[in-house]
Amino acid sequence: MADLNEDPGRVHLDDVLGQLGAFGRHQALTMAMLALVYATNSIYNVNYVFAVEDAGYRCVVPSCEGPDALFSAAWLNQSQHWADGPVKQCWSPAVQDCARHSHDTDQPCTRWVYENPHSFVAEFELACEDWKPTLVGTVHSFGSMVGLLIQGQISDRYGRKTAAVFAGTMGAVLGLAKSFAASFWLYIALEGLEAAIGDALSPMFMLSIEIVEKKRTVLFQMILLNCYTCGLIVMPFIAWAVPYWRTFLRVIYAPTLLILSYSFFLDESIRWLYSKGQKERAVQLIQKIAKRNGVEVDRMMLDKLDYVDEETKSGVSDLKLLMKTFKSKIMMQRFLVCMVWWFTITLINYGMMISAVHIAGNKYVNFALLMLMDIPANVFYWLALSKYKRKMPLLASFLVGGVFCISQPFVPKGYAWLGLSLFMAFEMLATFSYNIVYMYTSELFPTYTRNSMHAICGAVGRVGSLVAPQTPLLMSYWAGLPTFLFGVTSIFSGSLTLLMPETARTELPDTVAEAEQIGRRTLLPSTAPEQQSLTKKNGA
Template sequence: MDTEKKQHSEVTVDDILQVLGPFGRFNVFNFILILFPVFLAGMYSSVYNFEAMDLSYRCSVPECADDPLMVNFTIPHDEDGVPYKCLRYAPYNTSLFDNSSQCMPHQFDSSNEIECDSYVYLEEHSIVKEFNLGCQDWKRSLVGTVHNAGFFLSIPLTGLASDKLGRRMAVVFACVANGVFGVIRALSVNYEMFVIFEFLEPAFGGGVYTACFVLALELVGPKGRVFISLLFNTMFILGGVTVTVLSWWLQNWRYLVFVIYTPAVFVFVYIWLLTESFRWYFSKGKYEEGLDVLKKSEKMNNSSVPNEHYDQVEKHARKQREARKYESSESKQSSFQQMFTSAMIWKRLFICSFLWTCSTLVYYGLSINAIELSGNSYLNYIVVIVIEAPANICKLLLLDRYGRKKVIAVAYFLTGLILVNYGFVPAGTWSIATYLGGKFFITLAYNSLYVFAAEVFPTNYRTTLLAICSTIGRIGSTVAPQTPLLTRYYENLPTMLFGIMAALSGFLVLTLPETNNLKLPDSLKEAQDQDRREETPETTERTVDTKTRL
């Protein structure tokens, strides 16, 4: 009886958030601000596919003054009658050619195919023409690899900035960096300059999505987390669709880059507009600032929170901070050292990093390979992106109802099953439907992973730990642009690789604790308690029910 009374007398931040409501004017105003950089990030994550998009071109035949009518006998053709891009027939004797005379078939040796010295470009909307990258596919695929390699630097950099300087500063720094380096990239005078700024832009700004997600997640209670994730995923999808449509319309990579990166520069005004996370304030001992954020939310939402609730929340935050200091003094380790000497943290860090790597490899691999499918490349890419929308709706409906572990594990297993068997489906409608099915389930798993991983790490180093997972996970997205090259060995090798990696991820998810309807852990001890609750589910259910009644 005393225990129950004590539980009812304790008030946490999540209880105040329940009173304030998840979507009052305060929340909506800040969510709109936060979602704009997420929309931009959606465009930036896809733009390299169109900057370095392959073009239609053929060998230049200077002996015939590049007369297109001479292509039939100067360049070999494939089985479909399409001229080869990188080969031409060798002339018998160049001295016999006279620019004033017409080229003739007998002047070329059709049994001797040679590589091209120069090219005639039939399109001009990507860097392939401007920087003369004909028949240098490795330079095209390198653009995507370099872009994703930039995240190895940006995500930990943004994570540290978020935990040390605040969530707001991390969002502003990353987004403005995107804008500055992106605009400079649009002014590139050669391939080398382009590649350098292709790396620097994500290297300093690639962590904007993670910084925005953590800030938004910490502004709502447990019931609002999945919906916030849905909003993020929806804006990210809109960004990908928007950059595809813009590329299709503009047909000029420089205009495209200017248009999408310029707005990011103006995000610097968020320093005065965006609200800092009260959880971050509490974790840094800035209790007055944290309470001011909650009271501002109360005023804007026209809610009424008893003053004693704020007093109890402040006491609870002070108690947690003092407990962390005490644990540090007892163990003679800082909270950061404790975090990284915890076997539990290392286990979760390894598992989440592996899941992130597999997810990015499969997610981006399927998107990139979609451009190589037959038909209109822009429409293919849009369809593969849009299929993510129903996956995100399913996430909203399923995660809270069935729990994080079950939904994510099943999604990984179904991704693996579909993609491993993709190669055995006859080409046509069913083949495309199967491909989209794989993208659907990996999207469900990958986007749910953001929520799940954020819930298993403690507040004071949540962004840093998420950043480490996301950084290691970028190995997958860095390798993904190279996966189309696997088709040289076996046509369906990329999808088989994706399927096997997804199946392995499904098994690993089952080793993490369930976090559904539990409050975010604010300390290492609370994160460790998640494993104990996993071992005693009945106790967990009673605790959740008690907090729900509050």
């Protein structure tokens, strides 16, 4: 059904992006710069798993100490009698072979000996304060929650490039500063600050989906997501090769100092420029890209390419544009569902990563193997979304993954391989769901508030990553309770997907009116300028 108000002479931005090509020199250079951000960002989000790893310690017993008695075999052999499993003791151990005097037994500790004197726990004297190391991950998640709100506003107001370069550079500087922290609380402050203003992934993601025509975005994301996964796979081996936590941080953060140079080499999003009414800059950038890729774009076509939202041209504030989005009942319904999606995927994915280091065996190899499951998930994401759009793959992954997770605790102990298989399958489906939600959310809202809405959903979702470190505590009630909880949450989120429209094969909406039209079979007649040119966006 054609829209009677469609201007037959108007050219859609997707038409121009299609003429610029998908895999030209410009796209290759941009992808290379994006790849660095994706690969390092994945490391920065969870590096505390290895940088702030647990370390054994015991009380200093004066009658037992000697130059070679820090963690001697005699002491380690007695660790099975101590309360905390790993070599930990907050009270003087009653070890008959060593503590010969009664005053050495059951007395509070004032000094400790650490298994690794150069560990994070040892250098900051965190013995018997086990809540402090776990606080690092919680502060990072909280900082990320705040940071997403900040980055979303910067990105929508000042541009994807500006937000990405600022965040990437600050992330590198603050990450390196953490490696020189002289106290635990300074480290905590830098951790939260880095997460809040040093996360460049959100604006870079927006840039990545806006540099090519809509039908190419899933393929581009699949490539970049594998770069993200490669970062997670490489990280444990870097930690293995560079065990000292300060050096480990310097090795992983130093590469992103290169992001400062993106000020000269990275181009702004054409779609963002048009959403801000900066047509002249956008046309100049299109011509630059065409020349770089060796293609020609008809100048008459560029003259007909125009942005139709008069409100943004007249200088309406970003806050009013955001409120305009929230005032729409359709946008609000989508926002609420997206918040549940994001809570679920962050709870499950962070919960799975935390569980990986507690599996028996080499923790570095175990972590890498679990993250390796993300590669087939990324490829499956590309294939599924290319054929089955967005809604059905997300619905299926939430429901099937939920069933797998609920089933895992009921697997008989004699079939441990089956339980591990379900765990690995759920990890793959969880990553698959995460990828779709990340893309799906960005396609539901208009350009001028896209990054802000995406960031708000992601920020609320970070509550899931705050809760995830606490889920192992549920095992004291029932060993299978955490995975059972993951499964129920996944199924609930899947059921909410039925309320959402399909966004595949529709052009990214620039205005609220265009966004509201997504999923409707027929177009409502309107004379409003911002409701024009919806035919291609709805397949009419």
